[in-house]
Amino acid sequence: MAYQNIETLSWIGDQHGWLRMIDQTLLPAELCEIDCRHTETVWEAIKKLRVRGAPAIGIAAAYGVCIGLQTLPSNVDLVTFQTRLNEVVDYLASSRPTAVNLFWALNRMKAKAESLYDLKDVAEINEDLFSEAKAIHEEDRRICRSIGKFGQELLRDGDTFLTHCNAGGLATADYGTALAVFFAATEMGKTVKVYADETRPLLQGSRLTAWELMQRGIDVTLICDSMAAMVMKQGKINGVVVGADRIAANGDTANKIGTYSVAISAKTHKIPFYVAAPVSTFDLTLTDGNGIPIEERDSEEICCGFGKRTAPQGVHVYNPAFDVTPAEFITGIITEHGVISPVNRENIAKIVGA
Numbered sequence: 001m002a003y004q005n006i007e008t009l010s011w012i013g014d015q016h017g018w019l020r021m022i023d024q025t026l027l028p029a030e031l032c033e034i035d036c037r038h039t040e041t042v043w044e045a046i047k048k049l050r051v052r053g054a055p056a057i058g059i060a061a062a063y064g065v066c067i068g069l070q071t072l073p074s075n076v077d078l079v080t081f082q083t084r085l086n087e088v089v090d091y092l093a094s095s096r097p098t099a100v101n102l103f104w105a106l107n108r109m110k111a112k113a114e115s116l117y118d119l120k121d122v123a124e125i126n127e128d129l130f131s132e133a134k135a136i137h138e139e140d141r142r143i144c145r146s147i148g149k150f151g152q153e154l155l156r157d158g159d160t161f162l163t164h165c166n167a168g169g170l171a172t173a174d175y176g177t178a179l180a181v182f183f184a185a186t187e188m189g190k191t192v193k194v195y196a197d198e199t200r201p202l203l204q205g206s207r208l209t210a211w212e213l214m215q216r217g218i219d220v221t222l223i224c225d226s227m228a229a230m231v232m233k234q235g236k237i238n239g240v241v242v243g244a245d246r247i248a249a250n251g252d253t254a255n256k257i258g259t260y261s262v263a264i265s266a267k268t269h270k271i272p273f274y275v276a277a278p279v280s281t282f283d284l285t286l287t288d289g290n291g292i293p294i295e296e297r298d299s300e301e302i303c304c305g306f307g308k309r310t311a312p313q314g315v316h317v318y319n320p321a322f323d324v325t326p327a328e329f330i331t332g333i334i335t336e337h338g339v340i341s342p343v344n345r346e347n348i349a350k351i352v353g354a
């Protein structure tokens, strides 16, 4: 399969343009893009996981702010502008609760505007906000490359790693976080094999990770989530690397539901377990993972996934979309500034809190 250089997110046109994104709910059957010209469309795309993965959600939200401000007349007064900005930021922030990159990007956009209120007129502030959204997008590309560079050093030629969910190019501006480690190792000439958990209930592992790895010519084997412990016991796995949605100040890490079970299995089998994430995924306001808000999603995702009923109507369902892996299960956190290991408050503060 030939690798196509696909853009997860792209901005079309000038400041008055719109956001284009791959509709990830259709993959791998269809590679289709949708255009978002209204804040509501961006909100819906985040909520419904058309765009998903912590960094990608942040980028989409930053552009969503620009789209939300396009509804204002060009001669709008500053107070009306501020009111609309706050309204758009609050609205986009209500789309999904767990990935902190969403709030990080929205706060960055808001802080940018606030720094300019006394210095520039509304038209200039709008221009600077558009530049800020583009900067968030571009920075993420560089961050992913840097994570790949540091992460690949942890892989030996011939290693087989396991990953859970999708922390690839589809979840970021390009190249990914966890998957960046495999891409960079391959570019360094190492041979890498990957086991991808399918990632129930929405199958980001089988629909997205397996697809991305195959696109890039990386040897990937798909397994059901329940098989991870077994393949570790069989000695097939040298290491695990996953992404993250929010990392507390002590290193407790929220990621896709099932990650915690993978970490427990890895520890049991003495297999290193790495998290790959940009600094924007750390939430140093939280002392530990107990404070991380965990999104609960619709029961239909479990009972009627992809339109096929697989559970009786009316059954009680619990559907948390993320879990928290305690820091003591994590061998290292791969960031754009280097690898944090051992994972503890002091080492995190040194790299993230500076």
Ligand code: MRU
Residues within 6 Å of the ligand: 049, 052, 053, 054, 055, 099, 164, 165, 166, 167, 168, 171, 172, 176, 177, 178, 204, 242, 243, 244, 245, 255, 256, 257, 321
């Ligand atoms: O519900 P999703 O698909 O948005 O969950 C995504 C994950 O859990 C990823 O592992 C995480 O956001 C890191 S993406 C670089």
